[in-house]
Amino acid sequence: MEKRRRKSYRPMAELALLIVAGLAGTALGSSVDDALLTQARQVFAPLPEVMSSAKNPVTPEKVKLGKMLLYETRISIDGQVSCVKCHPMSLYLADGLKKAIGNNCKVNPRNSPTLFNAASQISAHWIGNRADVEDQARQAVTGPPAFGMPSNQAVELRLKQLGYGPLFRQAFPGDKEPVTVENFARAVGAFERTLVTPAPFDAYLKGNQGAINQTAKMGLKTFMDAGCAACHASPYLGGQMYQKFGIVAPYWQYTKSADKDDGRYVVTKNETDRYVFKVPILRNVAKTAPYFHDGSIDSLGEAVWIMGKVQLGKGLSKAQVKEINAFLDALTGEIPRDILTAPLLP
Amino acid sequence: MEKRRRKSYRPMAELALLIVAGLAGTALGSSVDDALLTQARQVFAPLPEVMSSAKNPVTPEKVKLGKMLLYETRISIDGQVSCVKCHPMSLYLADGLKKAIGNNCKVNPRNSPTLFNAASQISAHWIGNRADVEDQARQAVTGPPAFGMPSNQAVELRLKQLGYGPLFRQAFPGDKEPVTVENFARAVGAFERTLVTPAPFDAYLKGNQGAINQTAKMGLKTFMDAGCAACHASPYLGGQMYQKFGIVAPYWQYTKSADKDDGRYVVTKNETDRYVFKVPILRNVAKTAPYFHDGSIDSLGEAVWIMGKVQLGKGLSKAQVKEINAFLDALTGEIPRDILTAPLLP
Numbered sequence: 001m002e003k004r005r006r007k008s009y010r011p012m013a014e015l016a017l018l019i020v021a022g023l024a025g026t027a028l029g030s031s032v033d034d035a036l037l038t039q040a041r042q043v044f045a046p047l048p049e050v051m052s053s054a055k056n057p058v059t060p061e062k063v064k065l066g067k068m069l070l071y072e073t074r075i076s077i078d079g080q081v082s083c084v085k086c087h088p089m090s091l092y093l094a095d096g097l098k099k100a101i102g103n104n105c106k107v108n109p110r111n112s113p114t115l116f117n118a119a120s121q122i123s124a125h126w127i128g129n130r131a132d133v134e135d136q137a138r139q140a141v142t143g144p145p146a147f148g149m150p151s152n153q154a155v156e157l158r159l160k161q162l163g164y165g166p167l168f169r170q171a172f173p174g175d176k177e178p179v180t181v182e183n184f185a186r187a188v189g190a191f192e193r194t195l196v197t198p199a200p201f202d203a204y205l206k207g208n209q210g211a212i213n214q215t216a217k218m219g220l221k222t223f224m225d226a227g228c229a230a231c232h233a234s235p236y237l238g239g240q241m242y243q244k245f246g247i248v249a250p251y252w253q254y255t256k257s258a259d260k261d262d263g264r265y266v267v268t269k270n271e272t273d274r275y276v277f278k279v280p281i282l283r284n285v286a287k288t289a290p291y292f293h294d295g296s297i298d299s300l301g302e303a304v305w306i307m308g309k310v311q312l313g314k315g316l317s318k319a320q321v322k323e324i325n326a327f328l329d330a331l332t333g334e335i336p337r338d339i340l341t342a343p344l345l346p
Numbered sequence: 347m348e349k350r351r352r353k354s355y356r357p358m359a360e361l362a363l364l365i366v367a368g369l370a371g372t373a374l375g376s377s378v379d380d381a382l383l384t385q386a387r388q389v390f391a392p393l394p395e396v397m398s399s400a401k402n403p404v405t406p407e408k409v410k411l412g413k414m415l416l417y418e419t420r421i422s423i424d425g426q427v428s429c430v431k432c433h434p435m436s437l438y439l440a441d442g443l444k445k446a447i448g449n450n451c452k453v454n455p456r457n458s459p460t461l462f463n464a465a466s467q468i469s470a471h472w473i474g475n476r477a478d479v480e481d482q483a484r485q486a487v488t489g490p491p492a493f494g495m496p497s498n499q500a501v502e503l504r505l506k507q508l509g510y511g512p513l514f515r516q517a518f519p520g521d522k523e524p525v526t527v528e529n530f531a532r533a534v535g536a537f538e539r540t541l542v543t544p545a546p547f548d549a550y551l552k553g554n555q556g557a558i559n560q561t562a563k564m565g566l567k568t569f570m571d572a573g574c575a576a577c578h579a580s581p582y583l584g585g586q587m588y589q590k591f592g593i594v595a596p597y598w599q600y601t602k603s604a605d606k607d608d609g610r611y612v613v614t615k616n617e618t619d620r621y622v623f624k625v626p627i628l629r630n631v632a633k634t635a636p637y638f639h640d641g642s643i644d645s646l647g648e649a650v651w652i653m654g655k656v657q658l659g660k661g662l663s664k665a666q667v668k669e670i671n672a673f674l675d676a677l678t679g680e681i682p683r684d685i686l687t688a689p690l691l692p
Binding site: 068071072073074078079080088089090091092095096097101104105287335337340341342343344345 | 414417418419420424425426434435436437438441442443447450451633681683686687688689690691
């Protein structure tokens with residue numbers, strides 16, 4: 001089985017071409033290059049400018065307010081938790097921890113995913129218990145290991161005391177009483193929908209074949225041919241389906257997981273959902289260690305190798321892992337300066 | 347005593363002039379205005395461009411590295427504490443908490459002061475146990491309720507693992523082994539020395555008498571004549587001396603302090619230093635509630651009134667408090683966008 005798969009994803013003729021191109025230190029022959037781009041375009045697409053939502057249209061007023069609220073610690077029970085607590089800008093909106101830490105040092109069940117390019121997934125977080133980024137923001141304020149506030153009313157009162165009233169009125173002009181947790185969620189969600197980080201891979205997909213290097217192209221080829229792209233597809237390279245972590249072998253046999261996580265089973269209680277997680281997006285993955293739902297692996301190369309092993313039954317070679325890493329590096333995006341600029345709070 | 351002081355700081359003739367000006371809704375008569383500016387210039391001065399240090403010259407390379415290190419959580423024992431944990435940009439580099447919270451939710455003994463305009467004080471923090479901003483950064487990494495790292499060596503190893511080597515080499519080109527906690531402190535300190543936020547009051551001191559409004563000018567006059575400026579002087583309106591908190595009456599009779607803090611006595615064990623604290627700077631004070639060493643007071647007006655009571659033996663009127671507040675508002679500075687922009691970490 002493994003042998004067949006290997007053979008199918010890197011035919012010998014093509015491998016020879018790659019080697020020749022590699023030895024010569026030149027670009028791949030243009031027909032091979034063009035074929036790779038054509039193949040890539042069938043699976044991926046460049047990022048949109050905004051991850052829009054019919055339910056929550058993105059407006060400048062909502063985005064401005066949402067950005068402020070993302071940094072607002074004073075609406076958490078211990079005054080220390082804001083969205084950026086677990087999603088700090090400097091670490092590409094992830095936090096570098098194995099599992100997120102919320103109010104009063106409470107450990108969250110899973111690793112903080114980045115907020116960049118995250119708003120067009122089938123759900124937020126790992127197990128499908130947050131419908132979308134707005135639902136995530138909505139649930140966070142009273143979530144016991146998140147902001148931990150006693151009620152929505154307490155949050156709304158605090159927002160008014162802090163002087164957010166006029167900003168909510170501007171962002172939600174039709175509302176009689178705009179300062180609500182519902183609107184907090186809409187504003188935060190609207191800002192998140194602008195968090196798009198175009199990367200060299202987008203330039204490549206748009207036709208600039210020099211935007212990613214030769215090693216990255218070989219990694220892209222392997223990534224598609226090995227089967228990674230079966231799940232990690234779309235402009236986001238993931239986020240579009242749930243999948244069992246450990247199709248071929250239990251994940252904890254390869255990760256350094258401290259415990260087994262039942263995954264989506266926690267939500268559905270369906271036996272078929274045990275160890276099932278949302279397929280994470282891979283945008284900026286080189287910048288958002290540690291990896292997996294429990295942050296059990298620090299090295300991207302090791303994470304790639306484990307994925308080959310437990311999802312595809314493949315023992316990726318060191319060279320293949322290196323190439324895939326180079327491809328994943330090409331997913332590290334440019335962060336617009338507007339996004340990097342901290343808002344000043346009332 | 348109180349009567350005499352009152353009389354001396356607002357002579358009746360001048361008060362009449364102020365009232366006339368107020369009723370007419372016009373600016374103060376120019377001779378009064380000019381006299382006020384002359385008086386203010388004897389006590390205060392505009393902010394410098396950089397708070398320079400002979401011991402730690404500010405260079406672009408140090409500033410660039412220092413800014414990154416300010417945001418670096420991965421060199422703390424729980425991976426959650428960086429300088430901006432207690433000094434977040436969005437809250438004017440203070441944290442809105444009564445007392446700072448460090449690693450593993452450990453409560454620090456005192457309130458987080460802002461880092462803006464903070465690097466030219468006689469010492470950092472409240473009680474003179476941090477010589478300067480560099481010393482504060484140096485002590486923070488192994489400080490038990492701060493970063494809580496077991497040793498400088500552990501911090502240095504982590505910095506190397508994270509890939510900071512080349513950045514330290516650029517910032518400290520003469521050093522054989524540049525990745526040290528000493529240089530961490532120099533880099534962070536160099537960045538802090540650039541954190542200057544010019545305010546309307548600076549424009550006023552430079553001669554633009556329209557930069558602050560009439561109420562603020564009345565507050566400035568009261569601030570100087572009442573005696574506040576005896577301690578809160580210099581470009582920073584404080585930070586140049588230690589002073590007993592509660593000269594006229596024990597502070598805890600007026601604040602909502604949960605306990606008595608011995609202040610500088612903790613450092614010197616001199617009885618005369620009991621309840622003595624560094625006079626805090628007042629730059630951006632309107633943005634950095636709560637107030638005092640223990641964050642016991644939320645309202646700036648209440649803090650001003652208490653200071654009048656316990657330091658000067660004066661019961662400031664509501665109007666005087668309002669005017670002083672307007673003056674303190676004029677100390678809220680513009681934060682350059684470069685400073686607000688988050689760095690991306692290795």
